[in-house]
Each structure stands twice: as C-alpha cells, then as structure tokens.
Amino acid sequence: MADPALKQDNMLFDVQSSATRRFWTLASVDEALVRRLQPSVGGSDLLARLLAARDVTPEDAAGYLSPTLRDTFPNPSSFADMDKAAGIVLDAILEKKRVTVFADYDVDGGTSSAILTRYFRAWGEELGLYVPDRLEEGYGPSPEAFRHLKDKGAELVITVDCGAAAVSALEEAEQIGLPIVVIDHHLMAGHHPPAAALVNPNRPDCTSECGHLAAAGVVFVFVAALNRLARERGVAPPEGLPDIMAFLDLAALGTLCDMSPLRGVNRAFVRQGLNILSRAQNEGLRALAEVSGISKVDSVYHATFMLGPRLNAGGRVGDPWLAAKLLATDDRAEAIALAERLHALNDERKAVEAAILDQATAQAEQALEKNPDRGILIASGEGWHPGVIGIVAGRLKERFHLPSIVIGWGQGLGPVAKGSGRSVTGVNIGDAISAAAREGVILSGGGHAMAGGLSLEPDQISAFDDWMVSHMAQFTAERAAALELPVDAVLSPGAASPDLVDQIAGIGPFGVGSPEPVFALQSVHVTGVRQVGANHLKFTAEDASGRLDCIAWRSADQPLGEVIRPNARLHLVGKLKADEWNGRRRVQLDVSDAAEV
Template sequence: MTAEAASETGGAFLGVERSISGKSWRLREADEADALAIARALDAPEALGRILSARGVTPDIAQGFLKPTLKGEFPDPSSFADMDRGAARIADEIEKGGPIGIFADYDVDGASSAAQLIRYLRPLGIETPIYVPDRAKEGYGPTGESLLSLKAKGCGAVITVDCGAAAYEALEAAAEGGLDVVVLDHHLMQGEPPRAAAMINPNRVDCASGQGHLAAAGVTFIFLAALARELRRRDYFKGRDEPDILSFLDLAALGTVCDIVPLTGVNRAIVAQGARVMSAQGNAGLKALAESAGASPPFAEYHAGFIFGPRINAGGRIGDSSLGARLLSTDDAEEARQIAGELERLNADRKAIETAVVDEASLAADRSVVSDTEPAVIVASGEGWPPGVVGLAASRLVERYGRPAVVVGIEEGGLGRGSGRSIKGVNLGGAISDLRKQGMLESGGGHAMAAGLSIRKENIPAFESALSERLADEVAAATATASLRLDALISPSAANLALVEMVQAAGPFGPGNPQPVFAFSNLRVAYAERVGGAHVRAAFEDSSGLRLNAIAFRVADTPVGEALLNAGDRRVNLAARLKLDEWNGRRRVDAHVVDLAWR
C-alpha cells in the first residue's frame, strides 16, 4: 500500500506535491524486504520494520538497535586528541589535593558537564570553584580575567566545559599567568587550536576519534572514563572508593538531548541508558525539578528536552547563570528544592518575555517579508530584548516563515547580541563566521543550524543585506525542495497502544534518529477547537467512523491551524506523530499533527 501511494504523481506520497504548509510529501526510503524481515523477527507490525529499515537498521542488528548498550558503543578515550594528556594533567592535580577550577557555559550542556565533574571530584576531597559567566553581561566563553580569577582561588588547573575551543586570547592570558587549562568542548574548530594544557574536542581538525556528534556532556563523560583509567593506573584508589561514573549518565543524557546533537552511536546509548538513571531519581536536583514541574518517572528524552531543559536554561537566560550547575551538583535535598522553585519561577518569567519578544520580532519580520525585496534571511532587532530569549524567538520565526532567522537584542550603548537559527541545507553559522572575518560583526560563529553574534546597532541594516545576499541561493534551493518525510501509511485502527509502545522502543528520537511520522489518508475533521491560545485540539474520522484524537501545537494562526478550524466537509490527508497520553491512570494514543493536505 505504501509503495503504491509513494509512486503517485512522480513520487509524491499520497499525491501531495504541496501540502497546506507548503511541503511536498515523500516516503522515507527503506528496503521493503528488510522491513518485512525485521517485522517478522520482532513479531511487530510492518510499519515498525519500515521505520527501522529507513534508519539503516538491518534484520541482523534490529534486536540490538532496540536495546543500545554503552559497552557496545563506547569509544576508546585515547582516540581523542589530547585526551590522555588532559587526564594526566588533572590526575596530577588530584594527587596534589586540588582545588580544580571549572569554567562552565550557562546552558544545560555546560551545567550538566560541570555537575559531572563536581560529582566525580567531590568524593575524592577535591574542591571545585566554579565560574559561570553572566549571559547578558559577559557573553559566551571565558576571558583571561575570569580564568585567572579561579587561579586566585588556589586552582593550579581549570577545566572548561562546553566552551574554550575558540578562546584564543583567554587561554593565552591564562597560560601567561601560569594557569593550566584543560578544554572539554565540542564546537566546530578551524586551523590551529588555542594554547591549552589539553584541547579535548572531537571536532578539532586533527582529532581522529570520529565522535564529532558528541555534546560537551558526552565529551565530559568520556573524559571522566579516561581520568578514572589514569587514576587506576597510578593506584590512586587503593584504600578509597572509586566514584561510579555510570551514575552520571542522567547528566550526560540531559546535556546530549538539550544540545540537540545527533542521537546516533554512543549518543543514543548515553540517552537510552541515561533515561533509566534519570528515572531512578538519584540526582537530588533533577528529582526536585521534576516535583516542581509536576513530572514523574519513567523519564525519557521528552522530559530532558521539554521539562528539565527549559527550566535549567531559564537561570542562564534571565536569572543567575550558576543555578543550573548548582542544582545538578547538589546532594542537599532542601537546597535542591529551593533552586528548583527559583528555576520554575524564572521559567514562567522567561515564557512571558519570550512571547513579548516573539510578538515584536514577528511584526518586524512581517514588514520585511511583505516588502519588495523579500529577504532570504529574517533579521529582527529590538531595544532591550534579553539575550537569553533571542535564540528562542529566532526558532519561532523559522517555524513561521520557513527560512533562517536572526534576532538581535540591543543593549544600552548600542551593542546588539543576537542568535540565529537556520533551515536544513543553509549554513547560517558559516555565513556569520565569514561576515565576522569581514569586520561586520564584533563577534560571531556557530554551526550550520545555529549561530550567535554581537554587532553594533548601526551595522544591523548592512548585516541584514549582506547575510541575505550571502545565503540567497542556499535558501532558494532549500525552500524550493522543502519536503516532509513520512515513514508509513496506516489507518486510525492501527494507531493503537501496542504500535506506540513498539515505536517508543526504537528511540531515543532526535537528530539522526527522527521521530517517526505516519500518514493517514482520506479523513474528515470531526472536531476542532482552539485551546491554550495557540494550539488546536482536533479529532479525525475515517470512512468507517473510527476516530483519531489529535493535537496541533502552535498552529492556530497558521495555514494548518486555519484549515483544521475551517475544514467543513472537506477531507484531508494527515501527517502526524503518535504519542502515548497518560492521565489519571488512563492511557490513549494522541496524534500530534505535523502537516495536512487537502484530498
């Protein structure tokens, strides 16, 4: 059935060349024979076999894919450039009794990385003074002054986490000041690395580990394995207990999910195993955060990315940047409850601020989009927009306009701090790096899908023009071929609890292992209602009258939302993800609407 549907009108799935959201529907490529063999081997629906085959799974590894193990995926730490050197340097400092400084980025990846280090070193009696920069006042990454402030506290060595790969001046100042710095980072690098005691980054040019998909939390976890190996080699643990780094998998998983890195290879194992550790609630901070958010185990990547992550990030966005690392590293239940409560409050404030900024940025973007010179990239700027929410606002503009967006908050004095998000096929970070080299930006860089920058207010118009000109061809090509990949065509009767539970076993889902999207053909919108301001709750019926409950998030003012609310008797094809909805002991399947197409 799916193969026939896919062959309609030159490969468009169900004949959908242009959906209501403007996408062409395409069936994800899979080996149909393998899909059937996988389904038989797992005693599962063919739809699951197709999902796995489309992700490169063959029948002989299907069972293992559903149960990834850390042992099977863990890389040799020595394959990372400078890993053994960095582990030896920190082992030297441990043998001296410390203290060892930690410089951490203000986001979840930085906080979860710092907490792993603190939790490893604390039982060894090593003090860990920590420095987390203020996002608004100091911006990203270390300065020479901030690193040397840790030296002034007695630290002979400092470990930076989720930053440092581009901190040439700061690391040079630290070295000149007699401070050894071990960098644990994962951001893209070019050319010679900065001066450091060790630069551990799978994305440095000369690193042969093949683990460039790791988040900093994953790099930190592997570093701790190397450090433990080095300390064992020195017989350090004779007469003392060795910290259990496996107990830190919840933190490694948290950073991995929240930094949106590909969930393949060791990342997939970290998240799968880490979710189990997270669900055991051994971390006082995560337990308190779950209680304040009204969440309960079992936990999965959804909780890491949408429940824990935004709350931890709220401290760095609009509050105290150190709150996340403090929460994740404390063993004091009362302190954890207090910090979790503060993060809950800050997250509510962040949501309100984000909404206001998105509304203002959307008005500015609307004026650009309807102009005669419709830009390839949306650039919106405003006075007083907090740097902690501009990235979130940029993401919302990408969702709305389907093209890259950069949002800049302008501070007193005329300096703007901005964040950008891109679309598949458009290298936004590379373009911003080029414009920085041309002197148009005070600073800037990132990767293909996301970037940060600082810019003088008076340079924003020229930057907007130059960025759109630089990326025009890439954006045109990307938007011309915008498509939605679907995994299988099923009926509402097949969207049952058994299928959803089997699909969940194919997770964790994220970049590199996308959440499956199912197609449903020839449905009637039986009910639709706007809920929660921007969402639409709906129900679909097939020709036999069987219903499929659904929710469409943040679509009320988009073409998809308008179609749902005004469908009348017209019939639609539906693209949706299937989710398990549990409430008051009741379990049912909900369809999360991804797209619609008129029949």
C-alpha cells in the same frame, strides 16, 4: 502553491502546499532491505520500514535497537590529550589542589560540570565552580575570568563545553601560570591554543571518531579515563572508585539537550541514561521534575522539552550558575529552592520570548509582503533580550521555513547589538555570517551550518539585511527543498493504539539523526474542535476505521489552526504519543501539519 518543479513520484496525497506551506512526501525505502530487517523487529513490516528509512542495516540492527556501553564505548586513549588530562587531574585530586570547573551556561555545560563535581566529591574533594554571565561576559573563558580565578587561589581550571577557541584567555592563563585542562566538543580549525591539555574529539588531530559527542559525553569518557588511571596506579578513595554509571542521567540529559546525533555511544548514553533518570536518584533533577509536574522522567520528551528549558532558563534570563548548582547538589532543601527558582525563570523566559516573537513575526510578515522571494528573515528590536533571540529565530525558521536571524540591543543589554540565527538544511548560515564579518558588514560573527551568532552596531542592521538577502539569493533550490515534509507511513485512526506506540518506542530513542516517526492520516473528518491552554487546539479525527484524539500545539492563531475547523475534511501529519489521563492510557496524534482535501 509549491514550485511545480517540486512535483515528485512520492508526493503524498498530492499535497503541494499545506497549511504550513509544505509539500508532503512518503518515505521511499529499499523493499529488499525491509524484508531483511523484519526478523530484527519480530516480523513487523512497519518497524522494518522505519529502520530502513533511518539507514539501519541488518548488521547494525541489534546494536541500534539495544545499544550498550560495552559495545559502543570508545577507548579514552583514542582522544588526543585524554591520558594527559587524566594524569593532570588525578594528580590534582591526590595532591588536594584547589581545582575549579569553568562551565558554559547551557544544559550541556551544566551537566558536564555536575559530572565532574560529583566525581570529585566521591574522592572527598569539593570542586570550585565558575559560570560566565551571558550578558556581561559572553560565551566561554575570558582573560579577566582566568585572572579572577587565579587571584582567588585556583591551582587548576577545567573548562567544559567551552575553551577550545578561547585563544586570548588561554594565552593569558599561560602568562599568569594557571594550568588549564580544556574538555570541549565544538569545531576547531587549525592550530589549537595553549593549554595543559586539550581534549576535544573535534580537534583536527584527534583520532577518536567521536565528534558527535556532546560535552557531557566527552566528560563521561574523561571520568572513565580517570577511573582507569586510578586503577592502574592502585589508588582510590576509602569507599572505592566513583560509580560513574550513576552519572549516565547527566550524560543523557546533556546529549539530548545539545541536540547531538543519536548514533553510536550517544544512543547508549540516552537509552541507559533514561533508565537512571526514571529512578530519580539525582536530588536536583528529582526536584525539578516535581516543580514541572512530572511524576516520572522516563522519556526523551521529558528530558528535552520539560527539564531542558528550565535548566537553560538561568543562563538565558537569570543566574547562569543555577543549573550547574542544581545538578550537583545532594541537599534536598537546596534542590527544591533552586528548582523553584529555575521554574519561575522559565515562566519569565516564556513571557519575554512570546513578546519578542510577536514583534519579530510581524516584521517577518512585512518583509515577505514587500519581497516574497527574499531568502532570509531578519528581525530586530531595542531591548530584545539576547538570552531568547536564538529561540525566537528558531520559531521564525519553523513557521516560515527560511533561514532567520533575530537581533537585540540596548536597555541595559549594551550598545552593541547581538544576533542569533537558525537555518534550514542546505543553507549554511554560519558561513554566511562569517563572510559578512570578513567584508566588514558586521563587527564579528560565525557559527555552523544550522546556527550562528553575530555582533554589529544597530545602524549596521539595514545594510546587513540587504547583504544577506543578496547572499541568500543563490540558494533557491535549497530553500525550496526545505519545504519538504517527509512522512514515514500512512495510518488510519483505528490502527493507532497504545501497543503500536509501544512498538514504535522500542526502536528509539529518537532525536537528531534518528528522527521520531511521522505519520499521515488520509481524508479524516474533524470533530470536537476546542481550544485548550493559551493557543492549542484539541480535536478528534474520524473515518470508517475509528477515531483518534489529536492536538495541534501553538496553532490557534496560526495558519494551521485556521484549517482545523469543525466538520472539515483534512489530511493530517503528526507524531503518535501515549496520552495518560485518570489512569487511562490512550493514543494522541501531535499534529504538525494539515491540508484540506
């Protein structure tokens, strides 16, 4: 049962410990604000409540509901070094210098590099590409990589989604005379390293107030700055300046897959970028959608959970260059070959992840059996691939609602163990890992509030576990709060309709900072339970108002699946989705939790 101290006035259905050990609360909103928001959404009380719960004011409602680049796009000159960087890069284009983009191996890095590659191509120039190997080189630029590029004839390097913290690499580049333009978005502290220009909305002296942008968003602003400078100079390629609006699909994909908050210009990137994505103008994305079984990419789900994992698969368990190449290619045959390779690697990644997750879950359960009050889970294993340990840490965090760290080493992965952590709201795992590194408990590490990484010797794991358990003991209240499952509204099965789903979609896009609405069904009768796929459960929820199709993903062997039984009487929580099959459009509840009545 949940801590009695957690009992709240807005406790929903008095659910204090659900199948997933959560307590449910119903969103509490200002009724006066709801009434003031209703005109913005055609008088709908439900939509007004959803906006109010997302802290949208009547003054901001129009821009929130219909975000445009015209209204939200930042002035490129407000970014420190943006004008300087644009001058350096435009000069390089006009002087036909050999320029290479150095990209991170994730989706944000791949989309960022593809935007630049396509921009250069519109000028008749080919941009070189370098993507570091996760296992052999780690994250970001290294002195060795910059020396290699210099030896290969690079005259300018642009780093994207990395570089702002690569002090030793940038110092080496300065020593060997290789100019570097850094375009990044990661947090910085204090003095920035030497670079020809360093564009980062999160550098301490940047006044852009755009620290919420993904790297792809910063790069999109950068190519706008390039076009503006070219107009000022009166220069352009023969067919005119590049149409950067065609790159919005890439900006949207990078923004979504990097989990950037959907506010300000990010909402415009995603809303308008999804329109570009749906037109399938990018050969690489079109091929990837085809091999993924998507007829039309037109939703946040498609971009984030279908395309994103496949694009990331190369950097996790295969060739880190694949995603960047796919997103930049205009060759249909090459696009299909690259997409098929990424699709296969994603299947491999899922198999590797599943095997590690089974072992990590068993370790977590054993640790909690020994100490139910421990405030963190740490699982480790020889041969656990560093490309998937972050995903597994996230799965543990989602299942047990505790900060989780997963560590792997050996079997060709190197003698030093690598760890990746994910946390719950209120518990800063990056600070905890940094503190452990400062005290010599591990070799190195750090991160931010919700995620972190570390390196340590395998024989340090036991002491690190003890240290972390002791450190996390202070966060009792925060861990208890992490068990809350907020619900936006109570719904009856008969009220769920395609029209309602369309109305809700109208206040999207949904993502980080603008969460998709969560609904609850009260005391419904469960019928037609059947397993689909490997471990998903489909069933029907019924009451006097009608019936609603439901699915609980990855639940058949989980506590959630144990309560979903034929003829059970349950309260359910989930998200409404449109389900199309054989030309029929229906509504389905994607169930995330349940509680017995």
